[in-house]
Amino acid sequence: MFRTRQLLTGLAMASLVVCASIGTASAAEASPVAVAVVTAPAPVPTRAPSIVGVLRVGSPSKIDVGTWSGTLPTTTFTCQWLRDGIEDGPAGSCKTTRSFEARDIGHQFTVRVTVAGAGHETATAITKVVQAYGGPPAVNTVLPTIDGTAEVGSVLVVATNGEWSPTPATFTYSYKWLADGIFIDSEISSTHRVSSTDVGKRLSLQVAASRPGYQFGYAISVSTTPVPKMAAPANTVRPVVTGTAQVGTTLSASPGTWSQPGLTFAYQWYANGTSIPQATASTYQVDGSLLGAKLAVRVNATSPLYADASATSLVTSVVTVGPRPTNTTLPALSGTAQVGEVLTVTTGTWSAPGLTYAYAWYRDGVVITGAASSSHTVSAADTGHRLTAQVTVSETGYNTATATSAPSATVTAAAAAK
Template sequence: MATGNDRHSRHIIIIILGGSMTTTTARKPLRTAVTCLLAVGIAMSTMAAKQRPLEEICDWDAEAGQEFCFFDQQPLEDAPYQALPQLTGTQEVGSTLSAVLPESRVSFDVLTYQWLRNGSAIPGATSATFKLTDADIGKTMGLTVYGEAYPYEDAGDTFTAETPVKGHLLTAGTPVSTGTKRVGSVLTVNPGTWSQGTKISYRWLRNGVVIPGAATSSYKLTQADLAKRISIKVTGMKPLFTPVTRHIVGAAAVAPSGTSLANRTLPAITGTPTVGSALKATPGTWSQTGTTFKYQWLRHRAIPIQGATGSSYEVTAADIEHKNLSVKVYAAKPGWIGASAVSASTGRVVR
């Protein structure tokens, strides 16, 4: 008898001579060795795994003037991977995961299961269902399934959950933020009532971006926050529980502080008010350093001169008919309310 490793296995061949039947032997390629006792209709297989079907093949030998037949084994069909049970269920502690068979014409003779935690086999978890416990929190679950279904090749596959297992549900509070949204003011958040033993953390954000170092329940608004939206994220954490974050977004942007800039000495003009000459303006002194200035030149202290918005101005013939010239200075600083001041007037404009 030949083994399954022989590329040519010996077969019993039936030779038909008129009305009588004799037997002889021949060699023909086979995948697995089979010896058939055709005279008594008994077939024995040496396959260690599944019994593959036998097919009778006959042909006519013209030279010998006789027909000969032999039996050959047919290959199994491709493994039905699409028919294997799929992993289903909610990835939350206390829930039960299941291996559910999809709709298929394939009926498995044998199905075996092995549940996995972070890719490692869970001892004893070999049924079609698995209940998630505290040991699974934060872990990624998986399921290896092996199935046998004649006349298919054996099929096996591993399925992995898309998300880790969530912990117990945390009772989250409702945070409340208080304070005036002006530069220099302090905002404070009350986290509300959470599950006992919950650790609370805070993160203040400016236009959705975390503010470095702002990680307590209060925050003092600075000039960097002016015209920005300030929000706060309150996160609760507890062992074996899924963290919860509450986000409070401010409805309005941060306003300047309630203090206005104050002029200490008026702006001044240097130069002679004659046609073609240049006048020069200085902004005066103000209550805060770091103040920026804009200018507007005036006729009769009230009529803006179109386009004359720099710190210097060249007198034109159009100014002659007016009695005098002056300049208005606008002062600004982030976080402060802006102010303005008008210089003293020049003498009458002449040619």
């Protein structure tokens, strides 16, 4: 008896035929015996498949199927593109390239690689997700230009959109205006009317060049010169000085009336046409040195939007002397009214500061010759009399004023020597 076995491993179809001859049995009596097919495990990726290249409109991408273990000569690779997880088109060869369209922008793509073949199980692997982007942006080769005068009320317009590549592509242009490099809200047309908010700023234009499926390209024109201030405001009612032109009084100035709002005012006072140092407030207390002068005030009007302007008030009448200071507390004597002793007088209290004081001593109301200081040494001639002191106050530009102390006790003779 004999048995023949044939075993083919790794093939899609395998067979085992057993033939037996027992005794004189003929070969015709031999019958085939079916045996189960032996299939190899599915291939395993040792390097994952991937999409090669950036997914951009106009730029084809390839598929790298990766590296697999357990493949056979009969193994085939089939690739299926998926768009947002849904099959996009039929499966096909993994060696073909794919071009992307505008409709693909923003969507996510993967490729499912299927590995099949006689003799092993089928395997699949999916690439990492890749997002599709627009094609490369247009490149500006010559800057855009603007036309018009950069002054309030004028209109600036797009003179040229500049030049862009690639050529001869057709581009669509959109615009944004800038002031000192900052986009101006809502200014997105091909024109810009210069407004007061643009004063002092340099204006420029951004041009965006686009075409379907491609990223925007941007270019900014050369800036204008700074937008100048508008014409100076007109003074329609001159400044007015109120108050009495008298030493010691305070004068006030109103700025007058002007043709434009929002102005800032500064003041300078003048005496006989000459500026008074440090007199730069809207009020001024008349100094005694200005007695006999005529005063005026100049108002300077400034604004970020308008050129500077000034206006001067009419002059005041001649500055007259100030009122007499008022004594509020009489001068007071101190000391002993006795021959040889010293009497002293205080200045008293007055309504005005910064006064100059002068003194005179009196004997029963008669001035004592040479007694002109704040103290007096009692002499024998004063015996039997009562003494008083008069204080005279003065200040430049003011009338003088006097006040007299209460009289002393009757002066007594000097004490007898012991």
